[in-house]
Amino acid sequence: MARSYSILIPIGILVLAWSTSSTPTAPSLEDQLQQLRKDFVQFKEVTNEKEATFEAELIELKTKDQQNSKIRELLANKINELEEKVAGLEAQLYQKIQQPVATSFVGASPNGVNELKHQPRSINGMPSSCGDLQMIGHTWNGLYSVMGLRAVATVYCDFNKPLGDPGFETRIGYTDTKSVPTYFYVQRESRYIYSGPMPFQIEQLNVGGFMDLPSGKFTASRPGTYFFSFTGVAAFPTSTTPKSYLVVSLSLNGVSVGIGEANVSNNAEDEYAQLSLQATLHMNAGDQVWLEILYASGGAYLHDDTRHYTHFNGWLLEEDISQPM
Incomplete structure (x- = not known):
């Protein structure tokens, strides 16, 4: 029995020495930085995947809404x-x-x-x-x-x-009978980066006077079917992100009914891209339509200057005469 104890003691000392020598040291700052970079890349990949999924679902909902509108019209x-x-x-x-x-x-x-x-x-x-x-x-x-x-x-x-x-x-x-002729064409002459209804500065046409430039809102004077068209240029500063984007929404009484998007990928220098949207809507008297930037990546904005890249127009296609004046 004494001999077995004398053998176990040296073995215990060896195990203790090995465990002490094999304890890992704290990671260096460089290792921590590399790990953060890996985590960031993984986070961006997940974010891009979710963004792509969201955009696909948004397009699908827009398509279904257009189909429902056609069915309602028929x-x-x-x-x-x-x-x-x-x-x-x-x-x-x-x-x-x-x-x-x-x-x-x-x-x-x-x-x-x-x-x-x-x-x-x-x-x-x-x-x-x-x-x-x-x-x-x-x-x-x-x-x-x-x-x-x-x-x-x-x-x-x-x-x-x-x-x-x-x-x-x-x-x-x-x-084609209209109690009040209604059509407008307005423009901007400076960049726009804000949220909320987009104001306009140049009035080319505003027959009926139902487009309010300072507020950016068009108000339907009579119930009926209206057509709207928008085009603009998105500007993207130099970026290291995989994708830059700018999305403009057409809102009816505060509800988005259509969007136009411009985007670029891995832009190593300043880039520009055109975006547009069109919509045919049924509106009741007093309903309002306006444009707004729905969301945008960092630094992106709607470009414009005295050459006028931003255009918004609309008109009354068919008036519903069944409703009283």
């Missing part, structure tokens, strides 16, 4: 057509109700029916069909403008045919 047109047909049928029904009254006077004269047929009568509201036009005294065949559901419609009326005949009324199309 449904609105279908409703318009159906309601106009209903108005025409109501006019025909009214005319048929009046026919017994007309036939009761046939014996008054050889032309008694025709005379009563063309005798003007009142209707409730503005004429919306050839039947309404006939009621108020129109007898000449030709093209007429009548009130549609949301726009003024053009119809061809053949008053030689009976009211129920398919050729009595032929729909031709719609008349």
